[in-house]
Amino acid sequence: xxxxxxxxxxxxxxxxxxxxxxxxxxxxxxxxxxxxxxxxxxxxxxxxxxxxxxxxxxxxxxxxxxxxxxxxxxxxxxxxxxxxxxxxxxxxxxxxxxxxxxxxxxxxxxxxxxxxxxxxxxxxxxxxxxxxxxxxxxxxxxxxxxxxxxxxxxxxxxxxxxxxxxxxxxxxxxxxxxxxxxxxxxxxxxxxxxxxxxxxxxxxxxxxxxxxxxxxxxxxxxxxxxxxxxxxxxxxxxxxxxxxxxxxxxxxxxxxxxxxxxxxxxxxxxxxxxxxxxxxxxxxxxxxxxxxxxx
Amino acid sequence: xxxxxxxxxxxxxxxxxxxxxxxxxxxxxxxxxxxxxxxxxxxxxxxxxxxxxxxxxxxxxxxxxxxxxxxxxxxxxxxxxxxxxxxxxxxxxxxxxxxxxxxxxxxxxxxxxxxxxxxxxxxxxxxxxxxxxxxxxxxxxxxxxxxxxxxxxxxxxxxxxxxxxxxxxxxxxxxxxxxxxxxxxxxxxxxxxxxxxxxxxxxxxxxxxxxxxxxxxxxxxxxxxxxxxxxxxxxxxxxxxxxxxxxxxxxxxxxxx
Amino acid sequence: xxxxxxxxxxxxxxxxxxxxxxxxxxxxxxxxxxxxxxxxxxxxxxxxxxxxxxxxxxxxxxxxxxxxxxxxxxxxxxxxxxxxxxxxxxxxxxxxxxxxxxxxxxxxxxxxxxxxxxxxxxxxxxxxxxxxxxxxxxxxxxxxxxxxxxxxxxxxxxxxxxxxxxxxxxxxxxxxxxxxxxxxxxxxxxxxxxxxxxxxxxxxxxxxxxxxxxxxxxxxxxxxxxxxxxxxxxxxxxxxxxxxxxxxxxxxxxxxxxxxxxxxxxxxxxxxxxxxxxxxxxxxxxxxxxxxxxxxxxxxxxxxxxxxxxxxxxxxxxxxxxxxxx
Numbered sequence: 001x002x003x004x005x006x007x008x009x010x011x012x013x014x015x016x017x018x019x020x021x022x023x024x025x026x027x028x029x030x031x032x033x034x035x036x037x038x039x040x041x042x043x044x045x046x047x048x049x050x051x052x053x054x055x056x057x058x059x060x061x062x063x064x065x066x067x068x069x070x071x072x073x074x075x076x077x078x079x080x081x082x083x084x085x086x087x088x089x090x091x092x093x094x095x096x097x098x099x100x101x102x103x104x105x106x107x108x109x110x111x112x113x114x115x116x117x118x119x120x121x122x123x124x125x126x127x128x129x130x131x132x133x134x135x136x137x138x139x140x141x142x143x144x145x146x147x148x149x150x151x152x153x154x155x156x157x158x159x160x161x162x163x164x165x166x167x168x169x170x171x172x173x174x175x176x177x178x179x180x181x182x183x184x185x186x187x188x189x190x191x192x193x194x195x196x197x198x199x200x201x202x203x204x205x206x207x208x209x210x211x212x213x214x215x216x217x218x219x220x221x222x223x224x225x226x227x228x229x230x231x232x233x234x235x236x237x238x239x240x241x242x243x244x245x246x247x248x249x250x251x252x253x254x255x256x257x258x259x260x261x262x263x264x265x266x267x268x269x270x271x272x273x274x275x276x277x278x279x280x281x282x283x284x285x286x287x288x289x290x291x292x293x294x295x
Numbered sequence: 296x297x298x299x300x301x302x303x304x305x306x307x308x309x310x311x312x313x314x315x316x317x318x319x320x321x322x323x324x325x326x327x328x329x330x331x332x333x334x335x336x337x338x339x340x341x342x343x344x345x346x347x348x349x350x351x352x353x354x355x356x357x358x359x360x361x362x363x364x365x366x367x368x369x370x371x372x373x374x375x376x377x378x379x380x381x382x383x384x385x386x387x388x389x390x391x392x393x394x395x396x397x398x399x400x401x402x403x404x405x406x407x408x409x410x411x412x413x414x415x416x417x418x419x420x421x422x423x424x425x426x427x428x429x430x431x432x433x434x435x436x437x438x439x440x441x442x443x444x445x446x447x448x449x450x451x452x453x454x455x456x457x458x459x460x461x462x463x464x465x466x467x468x469x470x471x472x473x474x475x476x477x478x479x480x481x482x483x484x485x486x487x488x489x490x491x492x493x494x495x496x497x498x499x500x501x502x503x504x505x506x507x508x509x510x511x512x513x514x515x516x517x518x519x520x521x522x523x524x525x526x527x528x529x530x531x532x533x534x535x536x537x538x539x540x541x542x543x544x545x546x547x548x549x550x551x552x
Numbered sequence: 553x554x555x556x557x558x559x560x561x562x563x564x565x566x567x568x569x570x571x572x573x574x575x576x577x578x579x580x581x582x583x584x585x586x587x588x589x590x591x592x593x594x595x596x597x598x599x600x601x602x603x604x605x606x607x608x609x610x611x612x613x614x615x616x617x618x619x620x621x622x623x624x625x626x627x628x629x630x631x632x633x634x635x636x637x638x639x640x641x642x643x644x645x646x647x648x649x650x651x652x653x654x655x656x657x658x659x660x661x662x663x664x665x666x667x668x669x670x671x672x673x674x675x676x677x678x679x680x681x682x683x684x685x686x687x688x689x690x691x692x693x694x695x696x697x698x699x700x701x702x703x704x705x706x707x708x709x710x711x712x713x714x715x716x717x718x719x720x721x722x723x724x725x726x727x728x729x730x731x732x733x734x735x736x737x738x739x740x741x742x743x744x745x746x747x748x749x750x751x752x753x754x755x756x757x758x759x760x761x762x763x764x765x766x767x768x769x770x771x772x773x774x775x776x777x778x779x780x781x782x783x784x785x786x787x788x789x790x791x792x793x794x795x796x797x798x799x800x801x802x803x804x805x806x807x808x809x810x811x812x813x814x815x816x817x818x819x820x821x822x823x824x825x826x827x828x829x830x831x832x833x834x835x836x837x838x839x840x841x842x843x844x845x846x847x848x849x850x851x852x853x854x855x856x857x858x859x860x861x862x863x864x865x866x867x868x869x870x871x872x873x874x875x876x877x878x
Contacts, residue, residue, distance in 0.1 A: 085835055089838070089842075093842075094664055094665065095605075099795055100838040102788055103832075103834035103835040104835060105831075106831035107828065109827075110828040110831065113827070223784075227672075231673075265683070265684055268680060269677055272676045272677045273677065276670060276673050276677070279659070279669070279673075283662060349741075350737065350741070370740035371741075371743050371745045371746070374740070375743045379742075380741055386735050391734065398727060399727050399730075399731040400743075401724065402724055402728055402744050403742075403743035403744075409723075412719065412720060412725050412726070413716050414719070415719055415723075426724070462742070
């Protein structure tokens with residue numbers, strides 16, 4: 001098999017992996033702070049794509065303002081979701097919240113279908129006009145570079161926020177011990193809302209990038225990437241931020257390598273196969289630590 | 296009573312990563328003994344129970360019980376060999392009633408197949424009745440018969456502890472491990488507990504090993520006492536011997552400055 | 553058989569006769585009969601999932617995978633190998649049970665969220681594998697299946713399923729499962745081999761889901777590997793039925809299955825808004841009555857008769873000691 005195909009798929013994988021990483025970060029941050037798998041997260045990714053589409057097509061905004069606006073709108077959606085559906089259930093058993101999350105996901109999808117219509121829409125080419133760059137016999141498009149670059153910038157920003165700001169410290173405290181953080185005077189509910197906001201903003205950014213990369217937007221586009229990004233988060237170690245990044249890139253590359261080796265029908269199954277392997281071998285993920293139940 | 300040891304623990308060590316929870320424990324318990332296990336917090340007493348009952352795997356050593364090697368065996372196997380226990384933090388089946396909690400414990404002593412259970416044949420009815428009789432008998436012994444149909448979680452604290460003991464008794468154990476059975480009990484309840492434990496040993500022939508912090512209870516009840524500190528067995532003997540043991544006193548009060 | 557059992561049998565037979573009567577009078581059309589058949593199949597699915605999730609406390613959201621295996625395996629046997637319908641049905645169920653063991657064994661070390669995701673993953677893998685088998689039609693689906701399932705067949709199998717599972721639950725084996733749900737560690741120390749029972753619950757649940765699948769593919773004459781037929785979405789539908797009816801309540805699952813299968817039919821005019829209303833209802837239930845319609849309890853003869861006595865003011869009959877309440 002030609003190595004050019006391999007390299008091309010590797011590049012695709014890195015670009016795709018960037019988007020998975022962005023979505024995975026949202027999952028991992030929310031899980032880390034309230035032990036919830038936010039099933040509706042993939043749909044926030046979808047909403048981000050739509051918000052961006054509206055900003056670019058209807059309001060004719062350039063890419064960066066459109067992305068910022070979409071991220072802001074998605075952050076609001078995330079905060080509302082937490083406030084309405086998850087906050088009242090903080091003390092409830094896990095299965096209750098999980099089902100609520102599933103309900104929220106279905107609701108967002110259906111509402112989107114009603115509002116935006118079920119047809120596929122596409123981003124105008126003017127969003128990021130394609131430029132092709134050749135490095136030897138390898139072809140990269142500027143879109144792939146922009147996606148990778150944007151993702152890296154956002155991840156660096158996140159790293160700075162989590163590790164060097166007061167909010168970040170509060171977030172880490174709450175994820176370690178909610179009660180203790182509360183006793184220290186941290187407004188836990190507000191920190192959780194902030195976590196949802198940041199996670200949603202990142203997912204929205206991924207949504208726009210994917211919308212541009214694959215040039216197609218529909219109300220159900222969030223389900224599969226959402227699941228895959230979730231697997232990525234588990235792969236890296238759920239609740240661990242660098243893990244989500246590593247997991248995301250690994251997932252994107254793995255998926256494209258499977259396609260490169262000729263089996264595109266099994267592309268979606270890759271995520272689930274990885275999931276099963278991780279859960280059977282090391283459920284706490286690549287970067288995770290094992291936790292024992294105290295008797 | 297059989298003079299041979301019932302429980303024989305040799306060179307038992309348990310490591311959690313870098314932490315040595317138990318180091319080289321050697322002890323024997325004979326049939327019909329009423330023995331206490333004491334030590335400061337964190338000494339490894341509950342870890343010892345967990346290892347005995349199969350909830351924790353030892354790093355080295357051997358556990359022999361009634362002629363069987365129980366080292367590294369599954370908890371359910373160990374239970375079926377005749378070791379039962381209660382927990383430091385009560386672990387009752389909260390949404391089940393008192394009687395239902397006991398009926399679960401009947402599991403290893405009533406026998407019928409899946410098919411029999413589904414078809415509800417005669418064997419099913421006979422076995423279930425036998426189990427129910429036994430459960431009611433145990434309830435009578437611990438004095439909880441009038442609570443039979445109450446939700447276990449609604450019982451007063453002292454009764455919950457009694458229920459946990461009752462549940463362990465239903466499995467017809469040879470050795471009963473009680474983990475802080477008197478914790479949170481008032482003096483009257485503690486007296487009742489004392490009588491119950493004595494009764495279990497003298498009338499039901501059950502060997503008993505208990506962890507306790509209530510020194511009065513331990514000194515009054517136990518004929519032999521083992522003392523753990525930092526995972527090591529630092530002393531064993533009668534109540535009088537332990538009371539005057541220098542090492543034990545230091546362990547509880549901290550080393551001299 | 554006791555008086556209560558006789559009455560139950562009478563009611564069940566009566567329902568069947570009434571349905572047949574309405575059909576012969578033209579009140580119930582073929583389409584309506586199909587819906588009733590689907591109700592029976594959904595009851596089987598909900599009750600079998602409840603065994604795993606509600607009674608044993610194992611969070612499984614890949615149940616539709618077993619449904620799909622049963623549907624496809626039995627269809628393959630009748631269509632390609634000309635096997636008699638009932639035999640193919642049973643084998644389909646057994647095959648699903650076998651896969652249940654294969655999935656149960658490795659995943660039972662996981663708990664809560666992790667187990668849920670693993671079952672979800674396995675469910676999807678099953679779907680994708682079926683999707684890639686040309687012999688059963690691939691993405692186009694498997695058609696030309698003889699429609700051997702009648703309403704009567706589905707009804708009888710549904711009754712058998714409920715009775716078998718109900719009896720299982722009230723046996724010592726069912727108690728072991730319930731104990732595992734309550735406190736797995738404590739159950740082990742009482743002599744219950746939790747590994748064995750967790751896998752057993754999975755397998756039994758898978759068997760009945762497989763049976764339901766076989767009944768379904770021979771009811772519709774066609775099955776395709778879409779997510780809302782044998783994939784994630786279908787698993788969620790079944791889970792919603794179980795949760796709505798109440799985890800750990802068989803009568804709750806039956807009620808919820810009936811309700812959730814029939815409601816879309818009555819709301820067909822609002823079809824467009826159904827997918828919005830449905831999740832809203834789900835969220836509201838989770839927020840305000842998470843224990844479900846029956847709150848995890850069973851609607852049993854005891855409950856009905858004590859209700860009757862309370863309403864009519866008759867004295868309480870002396871209750872014998874019952875071990876499981878129904």
